Amino acid sequence: MKKTIFFTLFIIALPTLLLSVQLPAGAEGPKYNASGELLPPENYREWVWLSSGLGMAYGPAARANATNNPPFDNVFVSPSAYRSFLQNGRWPDKTMFVLELRSSLDKGSINQNGRFQGNLIGFEVEVKDEGRFPGKWAFFEFRGTVTPATSAKQLPTTAECYACHASNGAVDNTFVQFYPTLIDVAKKHGTFIEK
Amino acid sequence: MKKTIFFTLFIIALPTLLLSVQLPAGAEGPKYNASGELLPPENYREWVWLSSGLGMAYGPAARANATNNPPFDNVFVSPSAYRSFLQNGRWPDKTMFVLELRSSLDKGSINQNGRFQGNLIGFEVEVKDEGRFPGKWAFFEFRGTVTPATSAKQLPTTAECYACHASNGAVDNTFVQFYPTLIDVAKKHGTFIEK
Numbered sequence: 001m002k003k004t005i006f007f008t009l010f011i012i013a014l015p016t017l018l019l020s021v022q023l024p025a026g027a028e029g030p031k032y033n034a035s036g037e038l039l040p041p042e043n044y045r046e047w048v049w050l051s052s053g054l055g056m057a058y059g060p061a062a063r064a065n066a067t068n069n070p071p072f073d074n075v076f077v078s079p080s081a082y083r084s085f086l087q088n089g090r091w092p093d094k095t096m097f098v099l100e101l102r103s104s105l106d107k108g109s110i111n112q113n114g115r116f117q118g119n120l121i122g123f124e125v126e127v128k129d130e131g132r133f134p135g136k137w138a139f140f141e142f143r144g145t146v147t148p149a150t151s152a153k154q155l156p157t158t159a160e161c162y163a164c165h166a167s168n169g170a171v172d173n174t175f176v177q178f179y180p181t182l183i184d185v186a187k188k189h190g191t192f193i194e195k
Numbered sequence: 196m197k198k199t200i201f202f203t204l205f206i207i208a209l210p211t212l213l214l215s216v217q218l219p220a221g222a223e224g225p226k227y228n229a230s231g232e233l234l235p236p237e238n239y240r241e242w243v244w245l246s247s248g249l250g251m252a253y254g255p256a257a258r259a260n261a262t263n264n265p266p267f268d269n270v271f272v273s274p275s276a277y278r279s280f281l282q283n284g285r286w287p288d289k290t291m292f293v294l295e296l297r298s299s300l301d302k303g304s305i306n307q308n309g310r311f312q313g314n315l316i317g318f319e320v321e322v323k324d325e326g327r328f329p330g331k332w333a334f335f336e337f338r339g340t341v342t343p344a345t346s347a348k349q350l351p352t353t354a355e356c357y358a359c360h361a362s363n364g365a366v367d368n369t370f371v372q373f374y375p376t377l378i379d380v381a382k383k384h385g386t387f388i389e390k
Contacts, residue, residue, distance in 0.1 A: 045376055046274070049244035052267065054299075055309025070309055072247065079318065080242070102375065104249075109372045109390050110363045114250025114265055116373045168305045177304045178311045181240055195304050 010180040028078040029094035030127045037151035038140045044098045048082040048180040050075045089189025097126040224289035225271040225322045233335045235358035239293045242271040269295040276283040284384025292321040
C-alpha cells in the first residue's frame with residue numbers, strides 16, 4: 001500500500017521534477033567537437049556572474065579599444081563550480097569561466113553620465129579539465145558571431161593568458177582578487193594568495 | 196513488474212532529485228515580515244545578472260560618490276522571472292530586481308588601468324507584487340549591513356524612483372534599454388518602448 005502511494009506520488013510529481021531538475025555538474029562542463037575544439041557554453045548568461053570591470057581588459061580585442069572606448073569585462077562561472085567554491089574555496093575539475101567583453105556607451109536613453117554596456121566584442125573561455133590539459137587549465141577565444149555550431153581551438157600554451165593567470169591569479173589560475181564576494185570565501189578556506 | 200522497476204528507479208533517484216530540484220517561482224518571490232517590511236532576498240548573487248554600469252547610478256548613496264569614485268551598479272533578476280521574460284518579453288507577478296551598488300577601485304593587484312569592483316555601498320530592491328501594491332511595483336532600500344534579519348520599509352510612492360522608472364523604463368517600469376541581451380527579446384515580443 002505504501003509502495004502504491006509512493007508510486008502514485010512519483011507519477012504525479014514526475015513532470016514537475018523533470019522540468020525543474022537542474023543540470024548536473026557534468027552538463028555544465030566543457031564540451032568538445034570531434035576535432036577537440038571547445039563548443040560554446042550554452043546559457044552562460046544564466047550562470048553565476050562574479051564581477052564586471054571597466055577598461056581592465058586584457059586580450060587583443062580589448063586593448064584595441066582600451067583608451068577611447070574602454071570595454072566592460074563580465075565574468076561568469078558555471079553554477080556547480082561556484083557552489084563547490086563556496087564550500088571549500090577551490091575550483092573543481094570541469095570548472096568553466098566565461099569572459100565576455102562588451103563595448104561601453106556613454107550616451108543613450110536617459111543616461112547622461114557614466115557608462116553602460118553595449119554589444120559583444122569578445123568572448124573567451126577558461127576551462128579546468130584535469131584529464132585533458134597537462135596544466136589542468138586551458139584558454140579558448142571564440143571569434144566573430146558565436147552560434148551553437150561555432151567552436152574554438154585551444155589557445156597555445158605560449159599565449160600570455162597562461163603565464164599571467166598562473167603568476168597573478170589569487171586562487172588557482174583565477175583572478176579571485178577581483179571577485180569581491182569570493183575573496184573572503186577563499187581566505188576562510190586558506191586558498192587565497194595575495195597577488 | 197514495470198511498476199516495481201519504476202519504483203526502484205525512483206527510490207534510487209530520489210536523493211539526487213531532492214538535492215537538485217530548483218526552487219519554485221514562489222520561493223524566489225518577495226517575502227515580508229509581520230510589519231510588512233521586505234526581507235532581503237537570499238542568494239541573489241546566484242540570480243540572473245542583467246548588466247553593470249559605471250557611474251550611471253541614481254539614489255543618494257550613489258550620487259554622493261558619483262564624481263570622484265563612480266560606483267558600479269549591478270542588476271540581478273529572479274531566475275523564474277527571467278525565464279518568463281525570455282518567453283514573452285514581460286515581467287510576471289512576483290518579479291524581483293536587486294540593484295547592488297559597489298565602490299570602484301582603480302589600483303590593486305596587477306590592475307593599473309580601468310576600474311574594478313569593491314565593497315557594497317548600496318542595496319535596493321524593486322518588487323512587482325500586483326496584489327499588494329496599487330502601482331504593481333514597489334521600491335525598497337536596505338541600509339547598513341544587510342543580514343537575513345534586516346528588513347526594509349517600502350519607499351514612499353513620492354520617491355523619485357517611482358516616477359523615473361514609470362516614465363523612462365523601456366519595459367514595464369524597468370530599464371531594459373540598459374540590459375543588452377534583453378533588448379531584442381522585448382522588441383521581438385512587442386513590449387519594448389523606446390525611451
